[in-house]
Amino acid sequence: xxxxxxxxxxxxxxxxxxxxxxxxxxxxxxxxxxxxxxxxxxxxxxxxxxxxxxxxxxxxxxxxxxxxxxxxxxxxxxxxxxxxxxxxxxxxxxxxxxxxxxxxxxxxxxxxxxxxxxxxxxxxxxxxxxxxxxxxxxxxxxxxxxxxxxxxxxxxxxxxxxxxxxxxxxxxxxxxxxxxxxxxxxxxxxxxxxxxxxxxxxxxxxxxxxxxxxxxxxxxxxxxxxxxxxxxxxxxxxxxxxxxxxxxxxxxxxxxxxxxxxxxxxxxxxxxxxxxxxxxxxxxxxxxxxxxxxxxxxxxxxxxxxx
Numbered sequence: 001x002x003x004x005x006x007x008x009x010x011x012x013x014x015x016x017x018x019x020x021x022x023x024x025x026x027x028x029x030x031x032x033x034x035x036x037x038x039x040x041x042x043x044x045x046x047x048x049x050x051x052x053x054x055x056x057x058x059x060x061x062x063x064x065x066x067x068x069x070x071x072x073x074x075x076x077x078x079x080x081x082x083x084x085x086x087x088x089x090x091x092x093x094x095x096x097x098x099x100x101x102x103x104x105x106x107x108x109x110x111x112x113x114x115x116x117x118x119x120x121x122x123x124x125x126x127x128x129x130x131x132x133x134x135x136x137x138x139x140x141x142x143x144x145x146x147x148x149x150x151x152x153x154x155x156x157x158x159x160x161x162x163x164x165x166x167x168x169x170x171x172x173x174x175x176x177x178x179x180x181x182x183x184x185x186x187x188x189x190x191x192x193x194x195x196x197x198x199x200x201x202x203x204x205x206x207x208x209x210x211x212x213x214x215x216x217x218x219x220x221x222x223x224x225x226x227x228x229x230x231x232x233x234x235x236x237x238x239x240x241x242x243x244x245x246x247x248x249x250x251x252x253x254x255x256x257x258x259x260x261x262x263x264x265x266x267x268x269x270x271x272x273x274x275x276x277x278x279x280x281x282x283x284x285x286x287x288x289x290x291x292x293x294x295x296x297x298x299x300x301x302x303x304x305x306x307x
Contacts, residue, residue, distance in 0.1 A: 020035060046081075074101050111123060144175065198215075231268070232270070238302055
């Protein structure tokens with residue numbers, strides 16, 4: 001089995017030899033350590049290793065070198081092998097060079113010379129671990145895609161195939177649960193956004209000291225909303241119930257709040273009948289409603305109070 005390789009690039013051989021000694025001491029014989037005294041030589045070594053199907057989890061490069069600079073070399077590495085992690089180890093790099101390496105080469109870490117051996121060792125291990133984790137995720141993604149394709153063909157010998165694939169189905173279930181957690185997390189974030197656009201209770205209490213709010217969504221996000229603003233000597237209060245529950249209702253509620261803000265606070269309409277008619281027209285226009293038979297009548301029921 002071919003060993004993976006780590007490439008070290010620096011125009012000072014004493015630095016390269018010191019780095020190789022440190023890596024050998026810390027990583028043992030797990031990796032081949034390749035040395036290059038310029039960016040151009042580093043490119044040649046990189047291409048040769050890739051041609052021989054040798055994995056390159058990590059490249060460490062100086063910045064200031066004759067000919068090709070470190071950020072240019074690391075950009076080549078990223079464009080050729082996006083999974084390979086890159087570290088810039090230099091004592092003379094400027095902010096612009098580091099910025100280019102970060103933006104164009106997805107630089108994993110910048111470390112200044114002279115380096116701290118413990119810090120560098122830890123960074124190298126974490127970089128390699130990140131590379132291996134990413135490779136594993138890619139392999140699992142390929143395996144999952146293959147599994148889905150196989151399940152589509154599962155018409156014959158179903159009982160036998162179910163037994164054979166039970167372990168894989170369990171793994172698929174785990175992935176689905178993980179995806180469900182991600183979706184739930186997204187909805188929780190939407191809840192925070194929805195809550196953020198509701199009126200601040202501190203502002204309401206200044207003008208209506210005897211107020212109270214009972215707001216208890218059925219789902220994580222709500223199709224109900226309340227709204228409040230003060231225009232001159234008028235306090236305008238709305239309590240609304242939108243069509244739909246959960247995410248669809250939440251979208252309607254955010255639409256209603258946005259429209260009320262525009263009608264009252266930007267168009268300066270403060271007469272109750274005009275506010276309601278304007279809101280109705282805005283909803284019909286936004287949802288492209290035509291009053292055709294069978295069309296869904298999305299909207300909201302609301303109470304509006306002006307004090």
